[in-house]
Amino acid sequence: MLDEAAFLSEVRAFLDVQLTPDLREAGRNTIGVHSDMAACRLWQRRLHARGWIAPTWPRAYGGAEWGARQRYLFDRECVANDAPVLFAGGIRSLGPLLIESATEAQKARYLPAILTGEDMWCQGFSEPGAGTDLAAVATRARRQGEQYVVNGTKIWTTGAHLSNRMFALVRTCDRGKRQEGLTFLLIDMDSPGLTVKPILGLAGDHECNQIFFDDVAVPVENRVGAENDGWSVAKRLMQLARSNNTPSALVRRSLKRAREALVLSGASVEPSLRHRLSALDIELSAYEQLELASLPSGRVGGENVCLPSMLKLTGTELHQRVVELAAEISGPYGAGALAAIGVNGIELDRGARAMAKHFAVRAATIYSGASEMQRNVIAKQLLS
Ligand SMILES: Cc1cc2nc3c(=O)[nH]c(=O)nc-3n(C[C@H](O)[C@H](O)[C@H](O)COP(=O)(O)OP(=O)(O)OC[C@H]3O[C@@H](n4cnc5c(N)ncnc54)[C@H](O)[C@@H]3O)c2cc1C
Secondary structure (H helix, E strand, O other): OOOOOHHHHHHHHHHHHHHHHHHHHHHHHHOOOOOOOOHHHHHHHHHHHHHHOOOOOOHHHHOOOOOOOHHHHHHHHHOOOOOOOOOOOHHHHHHHHHHOOOOHHHHHHHHHHHHHHOOOEEEEEOOOOOOOOOHHHOEEEEEEOOOOOOOOEEEEOOHHHHEEEEOOOOOOEOOOOOHEEEEEEEEEEOOOOOOEEEEEOOOOOOOEEEEEEEEEEEEEEEOOOOOOOOHHHHHHHHHHHHOOOOHHHHHHHHHHHHHHHHHHHHHHHHHHHHHHHHHHHHHHHHHHHHHHOOOOOOOOOOOOOOHHHHHHHHHHHHHHHHHHHHHHHHHHHHHHHHOOOOOHHHHHHHHHHHHHHHHHHHHHHHHOHHHHHHHHHHHHHHHH
């Protein structure tokens, strides 16, 4: 039985010392899917030193093995104190996948470096001709002795320019069903023949990239699962990713910004905006309860394919409404161009940030599978 008071005082004591003002500022200024990278790295090191970097992982693999309530309390304190948002695909989705599906040698090689932050991972699934229809993946991996030779391109790869490794879905066979010819590979980003080109986002930010593979050699030992069985590995990865794609804590953070904007606007704000903020707060509390009930161990089982899609759909659509409201509350200051970030007074700076956040979160109902696709998954499961 968790002693909540003791746990909370332990967390607060840790945050008081380790969450230094520079990190709090980076957390407050977060616009995209993660905070400033220097702050992320420093915060990751501090969490790792305390044994709290991977709340859901089993202790045997260096995780904290917290239950849902413990994670909720910890996240709530982090939001209240503006902790940075980590660039943490490795911790949130690839690590749990490797724990379930990788060989012992792969676990020993990759898991510790995910925890320390030495390895940063990006996801190479989407291609110019394969997004929602992921089975259309055409990047080819030809087997040559003890390596695959990879040719093709991946697109929209978030954080590829910040990552030293990528997990990717590649085509190894053209016969039979399209899903049966795909393989899941772990690729070093500094491999000869691999090029990363930036794609700028709506907020003028650089998060996404296109990747080109020109005869990139990948050792066969970097394959997760069997050759041509990458579809089932990727499906599981997507379940893990969607179940924590937009944790309630992330939405709570944006709601906090919206409330601050409201306070700053004072009496001048249109009353209906206050009502909408309260209504969204109530919806967010319901989402928190859904999360608490759905993810007791932090990871979804393979049997409930609906649940990750429900969490992803609910979380991202709610988040969009919250950041849209924050932009509306900022009113004319939000209309101040993105270039106003960091200049000319607190209202203009906050307004410009609110608008940039609104733009950035538009993508949340597209990445990790668009909302229409999540609805298809849910409907198929419920109606079958
Ligand atoms: C900011 C951002 C970051 C991303 N990061 C990554 C990443 O790190 N790694 C990665 O691999 N990918 C990433 N993606 C790609 C993302 O997963 C795809 O954009 C997404 O799967 C949609 O694919 P698409 O863009 O090809 O659109 P399409 O598949 O062409 O879809 C276009 C529209 O048609 C709808 N549609 C398509 N098929 C159906 C259907 N059967 N039923 C109903 N509606 C349908 C879609 O919902 C969408 O609204 C990212 C995308 C964005 C925008």
